[in-house]
Amino acid sequence: MQPADGPGNPLSSGDVIIDIPPVVPGIPPPRLQKGRPPGFVLAGLLVVLWVAGWPGRGLGQALDPSSPQDIMREFSILAERLRRSPHDVGTLNSLGILYARAGRLNDAILLWNRGLAINPRYIHLYNNLGSALKAQGRLEEAIRVYQAGLSIAPSFWIHYNLGLLEKDRGRYIEAARCFQACLRQNPSFEPAAQKLQDLGYVLPSTGSDAAAYAYKPPISLEGLPLSPMDQAVGPQPSGGGATGAPGDTGRPWRSGADRDLPVTLTVEACTAYLEKVAHGAPNRMVALTFDDGPHAEYTPRLLDLLQSHGARATFFVLGSRAEVYPDLLARMAEAGHEVGNHTWNHKSLAKRGSGAALADLQRTAELIAALTNQSCRLVRPPYGHTNAEVRAMIHRQGWHHIMWDADSRDWQLSDPNAMLARVLRKTSPGAVVLFHDIHSGALRVLPVLLPALQKAGYHCVTVSQLLRDREPKS
Structure with missing residues (x-):
């Protein structure tokens, strides 16, 4: 079988490939080079990034995985780890993120699919793969990936991402249900509460019961049969905002030793x-x-x-x-x-x-x-x-x-x-x-x-x- 033509394909026409069975129904199977673990497919890309140059940085500045220099640093560590353990799903997930940041989203998708073929219970892969497919406009495939992830584990983060996708498609009822499911699992997850408010939900104050929920449709949603949330979710109490600061004046027992x-x-x-x-x-x-x-x-x-x-x-x-x-x-x-x-x-x-x-x-x-x-x-x-x-x-x-x-x-x-x-x-x-x-x-x-x-x-x-x-x- 020859690799398909088109931009973003990591395989050249002369590569020997093996097929990995599809993990999610409707998603084409990824194809990987035989004899080389995934993650080395695009090493040449990162070498190009390495020699392309970057601004100098002073000592102590944090690593920035979005910069060419630090993508290469992270890649070197992860590539060696994958060489030692070709079936390390966590490393495949991390490498996929680096490829995505380097602009190679198709190759990131390939790596994440490979990870799911090894361990379909690694929940982070569903989030990353679904988000990548969404970014490519492959919305139906993204929905199937998110739903497959939810069948593995009730992840509030997947519920939230699926809600965002449904909201972007104008499917407000489905979006609201996703945000509700997210908050049932994690009542303190404020972004989901905010999205429900954007959809017209009036959230109760802390201590109110579920009956206090009210729904007031925004103008753009008039007439939609949305149901109010069925579980009280209130805002977190504000913290005291205590601040530590350089110096030890707050510790009177500090001696001059x-x-x-x-x-x-x-x-x-x-x-x-x-x-x-x-x-x-x-x-x-x-x-x-x-x-x-x-x-x-x-x-x-x-x-x-x-x-x-x-x-x-x-x-x-x-x-x-x-x-x-x-x-x-x-x-x-x-x-x-x-x-x-x-x-x-x-x-x-x-x-x-x-x-x-x-x-x-x-x-x-x-x-x-x-x-x-x-x-x-x-x-x-x-x-x-x-x-x-x-x-x-x-x-x-x-x-x-x-x-x-x-x-x-x-x-x-x-x-x-x-x-x-x-x-x-x-x-x-x-x-x-x-x-x-x-x-x-x-x-x-x-x-x-x-x-x-x-x-x-x-x-x-x-x-x-x-x-x-x-x-x-x-």
């Missing part, structure tokens, strides 16, 4: 130092935080290390990277860690208009909620760039604006002793500590810091746990 910092930073020396600065503290808690991830190599190793010490942490992720590695976000949530919002592509909130900044944060928050099944209420501005307007925008959403007390500078320093010394100088009970999981520094510091904290009586908790501990007791 910097001059006593040990020269040799062993576990024992660090333990003694941490005990000294914690003198008189009623509760010894610290929040370890990791920015800019997830990363294919470093984040799993950090999760293993945290688990081995019974430590909880908070990961401030980029939406563009979380989308590539959904399994890592699910693993974070399952392990009891917290996932915070670090924007979609690490662009400064202070340098953007409030509308664009808010849309960026909302997009990331929606993805985090979909991947973790937990509402995301923490925001850390990229680079620490913030001002009164940024803080007010974040607080208006009921979110917390989170900075840090101790900065490891792991993106800049190569000496683990220097990183550890920076952390110790600013760490005492109540501290928020900054690392990055797109760099290897934390993996060299934490094997000393984690046992030292434990021996000194500290508990590594999430930022939200730390905020609750800081709240005045009634």
